[in-house]
């Protein structure tokens with residue numbers, strides 16, 4: 001959305017209104033008589049037609065909202081992808097790179113299927129360059145080698161704090177983990193899978209460098225690393241919404257143009273070399289069948305009970321548990337050879353034992369960027385390896401977040417991983433049952449027992465979205481030091497991440513457990529708790545405390561029983577205490593503030609609308625105070641929006657039409673569930689008449705979990721719904737509309 005360019009948007013919108021109204025007026029004249037025409041200030045062409053039924057117009061917009069249409073085939077010339085051709089135009093012999101997820105996915109699935117008939121171990125070659133878009137490197141790769149940027153060039157753009165630092169950087173490329181093209185040895189060339197130096201960019205990053213720099217260099221760093229030294233995932237898991245998921249071990253690191261997957265595809269399908277049509281969805285369905293998996297319905301995403309009881313033992317973890325696992329793994333290693341996942345898990349147990357919260361090495365690395373007058377994004381929400389440009393386009397951000405949520409909870413439900421939303425997402429769930437449109441990350445929590453299981457069974461698994469819904473790919477990355485449970489002194493606050501490898505945006509996963517950490521006195525106490533919650537508060541003090549590795553503390557009852565709900569159309573757990581927790585984290589009115597960062601909550605839409613959109617449909621006389629926009633007045637306008645104005649907003653935004661038409665049912669459910677989960681205590685003594693007073697009157701309804709009606713509502717309604725938005729691939733590559741990056 002062109003948030004920055006309000007006036008531009010306004011012009012486009014007015015043009016739209018005029019076009020709409022011409023059509024509309026013609027339609028209207030045939031049916032009813034136009035009563036009178038109002039002119040708006042500064043807009044002589046704005047014809048206000050009084051008795052149009054805007055509710056009907058809205059319904060019409062929603063009914064006609066353009067459904068996503070994933071075009072899943074790709075036609076390529078197979079001879080360009082063969083591994084044994086001398087043709088200079090074949091990709092194996094070129095310096096620049098080609099990438100399309102449909103190619104990698106189709107060829108991989110086909111390759112797997114044709115091996116099933118045999119009885120040997122399945123081969124699965126993998127290279128990040130085939131699965132993630134690294135074509136950004138082409139602007140360097142297309143230059144002659146001697147004209148490409150080298151490490152010297154990069155250094156100019158690294159932010160240093162001192163002269164000593166700068167001198168160190170200049171003395172030694174290794175200090176910043178950079179290697180210039182000329183320094184790549186023949187051994188490394190072979191290891192990285194290149195035929196010659198011309199296929200290597202002018203410089204590569206073989207590891208993370210924490211010097212802040214600019215977007216362009218962060219892109220180069222992450223992408224040259226994925227292109228060369230980055231380890232592969234251990235497994236690929238293809239999510240299957242209609243039956244069991246498909247999981248395969250990655251067996252070698254090789255690009256398609258060298259592994260011969262296209263040679264095999266042509267052979268397996270008895271095609272002649274030339275144009276081939278690749279269809280990942282067809283390949284996926286064929287593999288599911290070949291694996292003998294039943295094509296069922298979505299029952300695993302249905303029929304949930306309303307509450308899920310946890311047990312305190314799920315939160316217990318200590319040194320003894322770590323020692324026990326180490327000895328079990330060592331005994332196992334004596335009997336059989338450990339596989340890569342087991343070796344890495346044993347290593348994490350041992351590394352955790354050797355280190356404590358003060359001297360652990362930071363695990364997750366970010367695309368930290370220089371902040372200045374031209375850039376306010378410090379990069380602390382992108383995984384450095386997969387960073388693919390700053391989030392500047394709100395629509396793209398919302399797509400990424402929705403798919404992250406969707407695929408995490410699909411994965412978690414299927415694999416019986418208990419987790420729930422917390423912090424920002426819980427607050428945004430409270431408002432709309434959806435993500436805030438201005439968020440850029442997602443927080444979920446799990447008991448430590450589940451976190452350890454995640455590391456032991458799924459670390460370095462690349463989860464591929466059900467291909468019928470899109471080509472999302474998410475890396476499960478679990479930190480080495482998760483076995484240490486006190487508060488981390490050196491940035492290991494987050495235990496694990498579920499990373500969208502197409503954007504570097506992720507879900508932050510934190511485990512909760514007992515620990516040696518001393519609990520601060522008021523760790524979960526709201527200013528007005530004694531008044532709000534009566535005895536509940538006083539009981540807290542005696543109880544066992546679970547913490548994450550930052551500074552969040554909980555008792556068992558704060559979390560359990562979990563309640564089943566939906567978040568953006570996906571079955572999701574929320575913790576037992578919602579309101580009390582949110583009052584604690586957002587004491588200045590998170591539950592009652594209708595405006596945040598220029599977004600306004602519109603109850604009629606049950607969603608947030610940006611100020612620019614709102615301004616385009618309301619009368620300036622109604623919100624201006626002198627020359628300033630009055631937020632309070634806008635809040636009132638948002639709360640009392642008319643059908644006509646709502647129609648105006650929806651007419652501007654196709655994505656919003658689709659989102660609204662898909663989520664209307666979800667809102668009805670959300671309103672209904674809130675009526676069980678939250679109580680309002682009208683009789684509480686009246687404070688000053690401010691919004692916080694209202695927040696003070698909200699309480700958790702602890703009885704909801706025992707309510708049969710609530711249980712029936714959840715059982716009847718909670719299910720995996722359609723995505724609210726098109727897929728990221730579709731948005732970035734297949735739309736007719738020009739991309740909205742600026």
Ligand SMILES: *[C@@H]1O[C@H](CO)[C@@H](O)[C@H](O)[C@H]1NC(C)=O
Nearest residue numbers: 115116117118119120121122
């Ligand atoms: C693989 O299958 C063939 C033919 O069915 C059989 O002869 C052979 O013993 C099998 N090999 C193994 C290792 O199971």
Ligand SMILES: *[C@@H]1O[C@H](CO)[C@@H](O)[C@H](O)[C@H]1NC(C)=O
Nearest residue numbers: 121122247248249338339340
């Ligand atoms: C993956 O590797 C593990 C350990 O070597 C093995 O037990 C498992 O059967 C393999 N899975 C597949 C699908 O080949």
Ligand SMILES: *[C@@H]1O[C@H](CO)[C@@H](O)[C@H](O)[C@H]1NC(C)=O
Nearest residue numbers: 083084258259260261263264
């Ligand atoms: C090409 O791929 C085929 C099939 O994977 C493989 O057997 C062959 O060794 C490869 N040839 C070259 C030159 O890499």
Ligand SMILES: *[C@@H]1O[C@H](CO)[C@@H](O)[C@H](O)[C@H]1NC(C)=O
Nearest residue numbers: 299300302303304305715716
């Ligand atoms: C849902 O679960 C209940 C038991 O919890 C069972 O009786 C019922 O048949 C299930 N319904 C469906 C549609 O699976």
Ligand SMILES: *[C@@H]1O[C@H](CO)[C@@H](O)[C@H](O)[C@H]1NC(C)=O
Nearest residue numbers: 213214370371372373374375
């Ligand atoms: C910000 O951008 C302007 C215009 O491109 C440029 O002249 C200026 O040097 C930039 N400032 C910084 C600190 O990079």
Ligand SMILES: *[C@@H]1O[C@H](CO)[C@@H](O)[C@H](O)[C@H]1NC(C)=O
Nearest residue numbers: 344345348455459478479480
């Ligand atoms: C997960 O895998 C990474 C990469 O191999 C490793 O560094 C980390 O220690 C692993 N974490 C766990 C919990 O095994």
Ligand SMILES: *[C@@H]1O[C@H](CO)[C@@H](O)[C@H](O)[C@H]1NC(C)=O
Nearest residue numbers: 527528587687688692693696
């Ligand atoms: C606590 O209650 C008092 C009196 O009802 C009220 O004035 C105050 O705003 C409340 N504080 C918070 C943080 O809710």
